[in-house]
Amino acid sequence: MGIGIGLLGPVELSRDGAVIPLSGVPQRVLLARLALAGGRPVPVTDLIEALWEGEQPDNALGNLHSYVSRLRRCTGADVIRREPGGYRLDLPDGAVDTERVERLVETARGREPATAAGMLAEALGAWRGDPLADVADRLAFAPEVARLAEWRRHLREEWLDRRVEAGAAAEALPEIEALATAEPLRERAHLLLMRALHVTGRTPEALVVARAFRDRLADGHGVDPSPLMGELQRRILTDDPALRVPARSASDAADGPGASDEDAASSPAGPATESGTGLRLGRVDRFFGRREELAALRAALAAGRVTTLVGPGGVGKTRLTSEALTGGELVVELAERSVPADVAAAVAGALGLRTAPRGGVAALAERIGATPATLVLDNCEHLLEPVRVLVGELVARCPGLRVLATSRHRLDVAGERVLRIGPLPADDQVALFCDRAALLRAGFTDDARTRELAAAICRLVDGLPLAVELAARREAVFGLAHLRDRLGAGLNVLEPARGGDRATAVSATVEWSYRLLDPAAQRLLDRLAVCRGGFTLDALPHFAPDAEPLLAELVDASLIVADPPRYRLLETVRHVGLGHLGPDGERQARDAHARWMLAFADDLVRGARERDPWTYPAMRRELANLQEALTWLSGGDGDRDDGARLAARLAVVGADYPDPGLTEQLARWAPERVETPGEVLRAFAAGTGEWLHGRLAEADRLLTAALDRMPAEHDLRWGALLIRISNEMFAGRPDAVRADAERMASDPMAPAWARATGICCSALMDAYGGDPEAGGRWLEKYAGLLDTEHLDGFVPFTRGELLAGADPEQALAWYDRSIAANDRSNLTYTGHIARVGRAAVLIRLGRRAEAITACREVIVAVRDANMTAQVWTMVRLSAELLADLGDAEIAAALVAAADADPFAPAVMGPDRIRLDAIRAAVAAAPPLAGGMPAAVTAVGKALARAGAQGEGHD
Incomplete structure (x- = not known):
């Protein structure tokens, strides 16, 4: 191997891979200055300037020769050559780490994305820290330090870009989010983040990133982003197929720079980020050992249905797991879940499902079905029994499912393979x-x-x-x-x-x-241990005054992991901190935590009133803390009135962006009677939970009891009215919808978009009952209240529904406007129902090829979000399309499957006539066995066959 020189970190000299100690700073300065010259001679004057920066000793030249002589003892006399007027290094190509990186980068150009990503990962792995770290304060090196630091940023962006191109966007997303956070004014980082969010199904968040970056540049510097950002935004809004790439497979996975081997995927050595369904990744420090364990884990995953990685805390289970994954797995961090009864619902929520009316296990089984999938459940030890039950039921219901769990104890599930890992060699x-x-x-x-x-x-x-x-x-x-x-x-x-x-x-x-900490820092750490899923700086005043310097001490001590603007405690640290509190200390800490969550919930409601797109991603990020606070406030030690306040606020926000685990908690807040203000709020929260569960009669009872005793000036009355309107729509009660819409229109506390939504719901009941003209007249009556397209897309969606029969081409334009408006505001639910309406119009226009594509895409989208009513609506619409294409038997079977499910929405007006015609075409068509999953699978297969037949459809 010979002599090697490292500049991408502290200056380093090695021979045959072994580091040679350098005795002092002058040797490092000389070695670095010569190595940066790339084999060219460096004048003596330049070397003297680098060594003494203008304050030369009397015998500078003699001292220089002495330093060179000492350095030659380390390198060998033939490595440092004397040239006329200076010195140069005589080394083979690639002896300096910068040269090796340049070669890797050049080779990566033009390669396939996965291969290029692997090469760029190797290039990034050459960095051992900041470039020229131990001589960076010298002016002579300032330009090179800046160049190498910028080069590292550029390569990191290239590496992430290639990973997205290779189909590993979900795996790369945490690293991209960390990069964009660390570089708030770097456009390329935000372009990467926008694309990664879009291709992983988080388009609304991608558009929020664009707007926030534009505002940041305008407010701070008075300039606009480059045209590249506007072009990418346009392509995202039009869902340009060129932006999307298939998810990567295990064979083409591009391994990034390794990470340390510990239970948390982010360690005290560096920051980490997380995505909604992924392990915390994003580390670029080295990964040590574990090759045999990694091979054994991959083999176990390939051979068995259930694999549990077992070992003590801190041994590296999570990190080893993340090394074994390929990017397409469903990953859930159970350390952030605390309610045993809600584990299945919590897992469903973590995987992006909106509702679980039949329970979390059924929702997950419907989502996974018979398709091959891998579910990763990380940190199961505190929820062993409910996880054991969940895994057993899912494996029985989903024949293509494999489960990988990490825990300090085995799950004890039938057929479980247990791999135990211990310390590193x-x-x-x-x-x-x-x-x-x-x-x-x-x-x-x-x-x-x-x-x-x-x-x-x-x-x-x-x-x-x-x-x-x-x-x-x-x-x-x-x-x-x-x-x-x-x-x-x-x-x-x-x-x-x-x-x-x-x-x-x-x-x-x-x-x-x-x-070793200051006592005040110790107290803060103990109190912060009650936080689940991390915290932000706005939490600190609730736990201690002037806490930011103390937080810095905790981060420096690696007891808190920093990924600004978010901070978190590793699970081991949390357990130690909780152990210090004692009953009184824990009660005080949890009360402080609850105060933080109440203040946060107030902010969420304000954001919901204004349709601020920040609201729903923010709620998702703090969901673990919100549920933890709600659990505390529902127990004997918490303030139950505060709990009712928190539950009611979460009902307002969660109705638009529900989570199955939160829905379960809200439904349990039902009071025995509804008399006091706290009981009114509890009834509202529980009624919302029942509505999200699809139990319409109980939801109506609770919501009506709450509204009957809620003062007209109450700041949440509009939320309760809106949810009762939705409940009445699902129950098919147009008169009740109209009466509540009129109440909403005159409610001075209701935000503009809520009033418009109530009015539109009443118009929609007319349309679904077969009289869209009456719905149009109703909208005209309240035309002055409908200017809300800048807030959400419900009004244009309604106009599309009203025109779907009379002017379908115009209806399509309204649906497109609705989808764009909802995406801008992060309103996934309303965006999806607009996509459902658009698919229906394409079917009825006879645009079969477009309709096939739309139905295939939309049914997957609403199934992945577990929007049960919309899934059945898409099944019925697909049945219409298939009947029109001549496939009457499968169409009738799909309609029968919808008829057999009590959670399918009521059908009114012309839709009922269309479905009756499909039923009549096939005598006694039996419903498909297997319920919704079977129906969705049948739709996918039938539409795929229809699409393959091609051009004859239009």
Whole structure:
């Protein structure tokens, strides 16, 4: 291998892969200056300027020759050549790490995206920290430091871009989100984020990113983004097929730079981000060892239905799992779920399902069906029994499903394969420690003595990766020998009789780090342990005054992971912190947490009133905390009136953006009677939960009881009215809808869009009853209240529905306007119902090829969101289309399947006539066995056959 030089981090000299210690700064300066010249001679004057920056000693030239002579003892005399007027390095190509990276980048150009991503990942892995880290303060290196830092940013963006191109957008998204957060004014990072969000089905959030970036540039600098952003926004709105790529397969997965091996996918060594259904990824530090375990895990996944990765906290289960995944898995972080009764519903919500009227297990089984899928359940140990039940039922119902769980204990499910992992091998422990310590101290020397001390430290913490990383974070403070002594004493004091339970080593290391904190920082950490799913800076005042400096101390100590604007505690740290609180301390901390969530819920309601697109993603990000607070406030120790306030506010917001787990909680707030203000709010919340469950009669009872006692000036009355209107629509009660719409129109507290929605619902009942002209007249009566298209797309959707029969071409234009308006406001539900209406018009216009495409896309979208009523509507519409294409038997079977399901919506007016004709065409058509999943599968297959027949359809 010969001599190697590293510039992408602290300046490093190596021979045959072994690092050669350099004795001082002058040697590093000389080596770096010569290496940056790329084999060209460097004048003596330049070398002197780099060494002394204008304040030269009297004998500068003699000192330079002396320094060169000492450096030659390390490199060999033939490596540093004397040239006329200067010196140069004589090295083979690729001896300097920058040259190796350049070669990799050049080779990656023109390759397939997955291959290119792998090469760029290897290139990024060459960075050991900030470029020229130990000489970066020298003016002579300032241009190169800036160039190399920018080059690293560019390569990172290229790597992420290639991963999206390769179909790994879901896996790359957390890293892209972290990049955009760290670079708020870097346009390419935000273009990447927009595209990744769009191709992973989060188009509304992609459009919010564009608007926020545009506003940030305009407010801060008075400029607009480049035309590239406007062009990408246009392509997203038109759903340009060229933006979408297929999800990657295991064979073409592009491995990114490795990450450390610990239970949390983000460690104290660096930030992490998360996506709604993915493990926290995004680390670019090195991954050590575990190759045999990784191969065993992949083999177990391929061979069995249920695999559980078992090991103590901090051993690396989550990180190993994330290494084994290919990007197409359904991943749920159970550490953020706390209610055993709601585990199935919580999993459904984490996977993006809106409702679970038959229960969480049924919703998941319908979503997964018979298609091949892998469900990953991470951190199951605190919910073992409900997870065991859930996995057993899902495996029985979904023949193509495989489950991978991580836990400190096995699930004990039939057919379960258990893989147990322990600490890293000794050499990997030391390598991990030295790697992390070198990231934090430029002068860290990796030699035999260092490794001897590092090995002793690793033994003290049982070699568990998380504990090793926590210890390495303290090396820059104490030095190796002192760290070994302090850590040993600390663990011995904490655990004088440590035995075979390795989980205690991580807790003890956390406890040791905790004892080094300022007492105020200790108190803050303990209180923050009640937060699930992390927290933001706005939480801090509820837990402690002037807490931001204390948070910085906790981040520096690696007890809190920072991914601004979000922060979180690793699960091991949370458990240690909760253990410090005691009953009184925990009660105070949870009350503070509940106050934070109440304030946050007030912000959510304000956002919902204004149709702020921030509202629904924000609610999703804090859902674990909202549910935790709701659980606390529903128990004996919490303030139940505060709980009713929180539940009612979540009902207002959650009705537009429901989550199955939250729906379960809301439904349990039903009071025995409805008399006090708190009981009114509880009835409203429970009524909303019952409506989302599809239990219309009970929902009507609770909502009516709440509205009968809710004052006219109540700030949430409009929300209760709107939900009762929706409930009445599903029940097919047009007179009740109209009466509540008139109440809404005169409610001074109702926001403009809610009044318009109520009016439109009444018009829609006319249309669905066969009299769209009456609906049009109703809209004319309230025309002054309908200017809300800038807030959402419900009014244009309604106009499309009213015109669908008389002027279908104009109706299509209104649907397109509705979809665009809803996407701008992050209103997935209303956007999907507009897509349903658009598909219906295409069918009835006879535009068969377009209708086939629309039906195939929309039925998948509403099924993935678990919009039960809309799924059955799409099944019925697809039956119409298939009947028109001559496939009468499958059409009749689909209609019969919808008829047999009590959760299918009522049918009125012309729709009833169309479906009667399909029923009459085939005598006694039996419904499809298997309910909704079977119906959706049958639709997909029938439409695929129809689409394959091609041109003859139009």
